[in-house]
Amino acid sequence: MARSRGRHSIYNRLFLLFLSCMTILIVVVSFLYYKKTTDIIHTKISDMAEKNISQTVGLFDLLLEGYDSVTKSLNSNYELLRLIEAREKVQDPAVSVIDERSITNILGAVYYSRDDIIGIHVITNSGKMYNYEKRYVGVIDMNYTNADWYNKLRSSTGEMVWLGLFNNSVMNTVQDGPVFVFGRQLYDLTTYKKVGIVFIETNPKPILSALSNVTISPNSQVYIVDEQDRVVASTGNQEASAMPSFNGLPRPKNNKIVVDNRTDQLIVSAKAAMAGWTVFGLTPKKDINAELEGTRQYLLIVIGALILLSIAIASLVSRTIASPLKLLIREMKQVEMGNFKGAVNVKSFDEINSLVASFNRMVHRMDELIEGITLASISEKNAELQALQSQVNPHFLYNTLDMIYWMLDERENDRLGRVILALSHMFRYSSDWQEASRTTLRQELDQMRHYMTIIESRLEGRVSTAIQVDDQWLDAVMPKMTIQPIIENAVKSGLEPLGRPGKLRVYTEADETELRIVIADDGIGMDEEKLAYLRSCLLEGKQESQRTELQTAGHQGRKGIGLPNVHRRIALMYGERYGLRIDSKQGEGTTVIIVMPLP
Template sequence: MLKLKSLRFRMFVLFFICSLILLTLMTGLYYQRSAEQINARVGAVALRNVSQASQSVDLLLRGYSALTKSVASNPDIQRRVGKKETNNALRTINERMITNTLGAIFYSWQDVQAIYIISETGAVYSFGQRPTQLIDADYASRDWYKKIKGTSGEMMWYGVMNHSLIDKRESSSVFVFGKKMYDILQTKPIGMVIVEMKPTDILNTVTNLHITDNSLQYVIDRSGVAVVTGDSERLQKKLDPSYLDGVTDSSELLKENAKEMIVASDLKETAWRIIGITPKSDLMLERLATQRYYLIMLVMLILLSSLLALTVSNLISRPIKRVIREMKRVELGNLDIMLEMKSFDEINVFVAGFNRMVQRVHALVERVRIVTTSEKNAQLVALQAQINPHFLFNTLDMMYWMIDDDRQRNQLGDVVLSLSHMFRYSSNWDTAELVTLRDEMEQTDHYLLIIKTRLGGHLDFTMDVAPECLDVPLPKLILQPIVENAVIHGLDKLKDRSKASIRIEVRMDKGVLFIDVIDNGIGMDEASVERITASFTEGSGRSRSIGLNNVNSRLALRFGPLYGLRIRSEVGQGTVVTIVIPFFRSMQDAEGMGTS
């Protein structure tokens, strides 16, 4: 219970009033700015959408025009459509050849519903989704026929129709266009091409104009008739003239009336125009949603300010502040604290409990540190002991086969000397557990000398290491097991070992050292990579991954779970094993990390 004259109450009132004024002003300014940005953004989005839609429709129409020209200028069609054949057999052959040509063009395009050719002699050739078409016998009296008949070879665009213009069996919607055909050599009309496409592409393109769910999109011709729209009730009907007022003044236009926002853009391929109409009531929804959002945030911030003011006022107490200050020291890891305070009985009990808690935590932390250090050292010793026999077994096996090969027997001395260096390096753990990258590279050179001898010299080994990285400290014997694994499980199984190669790349990024061991062996599929990676965390692995498990476990034990091995592989392309460790500039830094 706060007293009216108490310091806590006065601080609460002052803090609450200041916060309330500040929050109200900030919320009002942000709301006004947001409303202006919403209006500007909606207009910009609408203009950008109509521009993109017009460009997409133009691109689509250019493709349709190319399709029509490919039919009209096809040599086989040109030669046979304009030819009047009296022989029934030859006429049948001509019809079949024209139909086959139409079929080839039909299957080279997507979304074609049907292609029709009407010759000057009245013959009709077609190929479409249906095996056969029921041609309208009165096509010559239809308006569409008369329109294209009166042209001089330019494209005629009819737009989306609720059914086919020619095939009485086709009742689905189609996008129709065509042109008059001329004999290329004699420049005389020989017929016309009519193409009916599925309207999905052009409808989807026009629909991209929508800003809200209630937006309407139309493509209209010069007379204002909607030739393309998803609204089937207004298809091929004239729009309200008020929508068109002022639209002809600009290729792209944004206008508003009392109820709607209208955007329009002219098409370049034809005299059509794209129009998008969005109710203003839908645009207000976003502003109303923003207004509700800011009101809710204002209420929540006021409540939060009240709670914060009450909390701050209640925290003004010297004994509590002192306890909190000492607790923060404990949070930072300082456990050598003994708080002495004389205050109220309740505070004294609280302080005594705090002191006992810190002492117990300090004892537990010390116990855990001792146990963890012992376990870590034991695991490191066990893993280090596991690596030497594993590598020695594989190397002696290679030497056994070299003894039986007369051609390689002269090189056995070099192999034995390299093995001696390697065994001395890998067995000497007493003097140094940490080495430099240069030492690991020399160890790897000795190993690859043995492998290169076994492969008859068919092994390409390259290194890309910056000079400043050669003296970087790292755990001993982590590079050679990775290279050994690449040789045994990657390069040894190649059908053509003459192209076997291993590359080592070293890079440093943001305090982390990355050592990539790259081979062009047989690689692994994704399932194998996942199985090996899973064995890192499960603590088990098959023979293929035991060396990798050892190295990964040593790195994780020394530096933590964020470090270790990362594997990428692709069947037939090879494998990349990346060693990830902290970047240290001196042995002292690395040894401090390993024992902390």
């Protein structure tokens, strides 16, 4: 019990209340701050990725436009095309050697026009080959006619063919290192006949460095993918098995940039219009979230510090409020044991100081009243003796009330007269037990009407009564003072506390075996706990000493004829299956049903 009281003490409850409120506030604010910070960081990273890929695609387009210009310059070089066609015909060997050298010189001029060109290759329709590259001593792969890149160039119709990134030169079997290859068909611009093909191998560093600009974290991967989902180039050395599937990834349309963060990766994609390629940047979200780890740790430290501070504040505030109240409770226990001489002296909040001052005044006043009661005790005993000696007959009270009624009637004070007359009838009925405890429903309703006359006059229109009882049941026998206690409880506990006019209904119902007298009000009703307690009182047959009348809902202490008493008397008269049945809903009203056998 001591532990239970400790857990439910005002100090512990205030401490838990303050600590819970402050902790919830700290956690909610911290969560909102962290979420907002996370959203800002993700937004900035998405914007940065979008900006980077936009710049990368722009660099690709500029780079590819330059490569396109190089191949166009070769295709539009009239002298080159003339020399190639001349060598296709049978001619003097010396002239052929001079023409071949002239062709090589033209290719060399183009070769030295750019720093990133590794090799330029021209293959005529008859199979003659002209090359200009750094390592001219390389060995030509004579199986090139079966290569996929060669067939793509041969089947093209003059447009630029971007062959992509290769690990080694497609023609020079000696030259190692990655190359970027592109080319097109050569046409005689006069006759528009195919002359051969030209393809150029360049250093892939400009493309790879542009791809690295898209990476956000060390684990980011960037891919250039053509329209058939083939990887043209990518960052790092990746096996084919490690390549992701690009079939389901979002593809941008026109010049738009797509940012997709719905999966476990941040995906950005843009289209290089010059080549029809799509650039994909894939960054694991765990790398992005790793940047938030520092913010998360710092926030956890701040939350821990604030919670410790909240504990200290909650303890201080709870002790400030609880200590004066503990002193007050200690002094109240002294008063409970009969010591009225003590006083509480505290300095706390104004409300607590006011409460303590009121308690001190109350104890002092009680001490004075006890002394006064002691002095007046002898006079009261003498008055009681004189009253007992007079043996006033109750009929003297009835006659006096009747006399007051006739005096009021002569002065035409009808309202007060009706109240006095109703009071007289009530006293006469309630004190006349010559016919034991039996009466009829008719007499009970008359008693109820007298009571409601007084109540309606006192409450001035706040209570109205509707009685709908079938005449065939008016002579039904029932215990005396059955309806009036129920009506009184309904008025006091249900209708008087209302802030609006209330209504009381009395009507009868009957079936083959039972007569039910229903008393229903639309008052404040009872909650489930109080209703359950009242029903248990009826079932257990608790008597008046336990104060279980309907005032259990809020008017304890009045000792009248309570509902358990009424229920018990009906059960004694007719059997245990009869008595009172109660139903109530808080805010809607209470219904009490008197159940009796049919007359």
